[in-house]
Ligand SMILES: Nc1ncnc2c1ncn2[C@@H]1O[C@H](COP(=O)(O)OP(=O)(O)OP(=O)(O)O)[C@@H](O)[C@H]1O
């Protein structure tokens with residue numbers, strides 16, 4: 001129960017659950033500090049914002065509906081390639097490119113949601129993995145369109161709103177990715193506090209009970225999968241636009257695995273988990289960029305084992321437990 | 330609509346009522362283990378049926394088939410006049426067939442208010458709304474709260490389900506089913522695992538449900554069965570062994586030997 | 596004269612046998628405990644490195660190393676099973692995925708630390724390097740040997756499962772765990788033994804694979820994908836299913852690379868997605 005004054009009606013109680021907490025406001029204010037304090041790290045900050053967006057999209061399906069996906073990079077890649085190709089063949093205006101990329105990822109997400117919603121457990125993991133690998137291979141084969149392993153050439157993004165060029169310092173890039181992240185976050189926050197959000201938590205908490213209260217879990221899953229794919233597409237589009245490059249890496253299994261690591265590190269199913277996890281992951285990777293990739297993954301492996309064994313709800317889960325214990329005394 | 334409380338409906342009156350739920354030739358087996366043999370049942374509207382039988386008789390399996398969680402090998406199921414044999418479980422619920430589970434099947438991380446509100450918004454068809462805060466849907470929330478209060482869960486409705494005492498969780502099982510506004514309610518051992526002195530409370534709640542509601546409950550405690558049931562079905566080895574009024578069942582020597590007798594000695 | 600397509604078919608089947616050895620253990624353990632073990636191929640890799648070390652450092656002959664590849668992989672898997680895995684049998688898919696991916700990551704790094712990231716050389720005995728001509732078809736001796744091992748293991752496994760007491764217990768536990776423990780079968784022990792056996796076979800597969808696909812630290816992930824595809828296509832807990840799926844995937848992969856190389860691995864992913872959509876429980880699966 002919340003520690004604040006007991007709500008007088010059930011409705012007020014539910015309302016109180018979605019109220020903004022001061023820590024949240026502090027969090028978002030803190031995201032502005034790179035502009036002032038770390039101007040040399042703006043490109044990194046921008047990458048963190050994109051990773052956070054991607055983790056947020058995975059959180060919608062994994063943290064709220066309990067769908068484990070090992071192929072979420074598919075939608076990230078679709079967003080990235082769509083944005084890149086759009087700038088190459090149509091025009092370079094970023095906001096319209098973002099919309100088109102989102103729509104494209106959501107559309108493919110909607111189509112594949114009919115497959116995904118039919119499965120649970122290992123088969124579901126395999127299907128998401130298989131679809132992701134299938135798409136990566138397809139992009140690799142379709143070199144005439146995607147540039148294959150050389151990456152997409154000729155991405156040209158116009159200045160944002162016709163005013164701000166995506167420069168080398170990353171000021172525009174970070175402003176853009178942070179704004180997109182914030183807007184998407186607001187929508188995701190609304191979604192999880194909505195009736196639909198409650199239904200998703202129901203699916204996560206007890207898949208078997210849902211049909212027994214008259215719920216069509218599959219249609220909920222199709223919907224959230226589509227939304228999540230769209231958000232992943234936004235993340236992909238933003239990285240393509242802010243860096244003017246798109247490579248096959250955007251579709252890779254590593255990207256799917258990384259985002260999963262970020263999310264569980266921060267804590268799935270709590271909105272901020274993906275954001276915190278993404279920040280820690282990306283900063284750590286930046287700090288350790290000198291070491292060979294396989295040793296980087298050694299620490300990731302140790303971390304995963306430790307999180308599963310010791311910190312099942314991620315960093316934020318652990319923190320809130322400590323906080324609750326401390327309050328309880 | 331309902332008859333005055335002091336006039337207990339006679340057996341004939343029940344027989345003449347419309348049928349709320351019926352099965353025809355329902356059969357099912359797990360591999361070589363036959364758990365349902367050619368089951369024909371008719372539950373008249375407003376009846377209170379008890380389904381009894383030894384452990385492993387196939388009682389839960391029968392409910393699973395009726396509610397669509399298991400597919401029978403053969404046979405049909407009717408809700409009112411409609412054949413529902415091939416409907417998805419949630420579509421049966423939406424047509425008014427609800428159930429509870431013998432082993433708690435609750436939303437551990439939600440509190441009772443959230444869980445019952447979820448069932449209510451699903452019934453009202455607003456569970457797909459993702460652009461409004463749930464607090465906007467006051468009527469749904471208040472309806473859910475009303476159900477909780479009626480089931481004596483009003484004082485713990487903000488507490489996570491996993492922290493509730495076991496007896497409360499059993500009541501929440503029923504609350505979730507009621508939130509779907511069922512016409513027929515199937516209760517699988519509503520007081521399973523509850524200490525004897527508390528199980529009376531649960532059946533008081535069950536007995537206070539509306540007279541229009543058709544009820545089928547599984548229960549092992551014969552005192553409870555004879556007290557609350559208007560009709561008893563005895564299931565043995567997946568087949569209907571006997572059925573009738575409590576008096577008829579009590580007088581049936583076959584039942585006494587196979588089931589009641591055994592229980593008394595064991 | 597036999598048409599060259601038969602040669603491709605033969606290579607595909609030989610490759611499929613390898614994949615079968617790598618995957619059958621995971622299939623049975625998944626069927627038994629529903630435990631998603633993404634570190635399965637790390638045990639296969641271990642078997643490979645055992646063989647490489649024994650051959651290159653201690654100069655053992657290739658065949659003498661194989662039993663040890665089996666045993667060490669089996670022993671290592673039991674150590675993990677007893678300490679880490681068993682605590683997660685009832686945990687969510689996600690936790691199992693994370694733990695075992697973590698172990699796989701660590702195994703890759705450890706292998707790279709000890710052996711470097713380059714391919715490991717193995718020196719096959721001369722009689723295994725040759726090939727002979729059957730009606731114009733070039734049959735490599737080693738591949739023929741692989742087919743022999745694959746068939747022998749399949750026959751042995753199916754025989755053991757059908758005709759031994761332990762096999763009956765495994766079958767009962769795969770079919771219905773509730774009932775099996777009700778019948779007094781120690782599901783836990785059954786699982787531990789099956790797990791060791793399955794990982795041992797993977798270790799053997801890893802050792803046998805070196806000659807065909809090479810060995811480097813990425814083995815744990817590269818072949819994981821193949822193994823998962825075979826397991827899900829074949830159906831959990833089914834040996835015949837794994838066998839059929841391994842042949843199907845082996846042939847598709849080799850034929851794809853031979854006839855339409857530009858498609859890359861596209862073909863096998865397509866086969867998997869199509870099979871799973873047609874039969875979500877796999878070709879031979881019950882659930
Ligand atoms: N999913 C299943 N797979 C295989 N066998 C099952 C399954 N579910 C139930 N059974 C078996 O079917 C038989 C009937 O089970 P059921 O749960 O219907 O019994 P019940 O009458 O409800 O018993 P109880 O009074 O113990 O609840 C039992 O022998 C049980 O072991």
Ligand SMILES: [Mg+2]
Nearest residue numbers: 388389390431
């Ligand atoms: Mg039962």
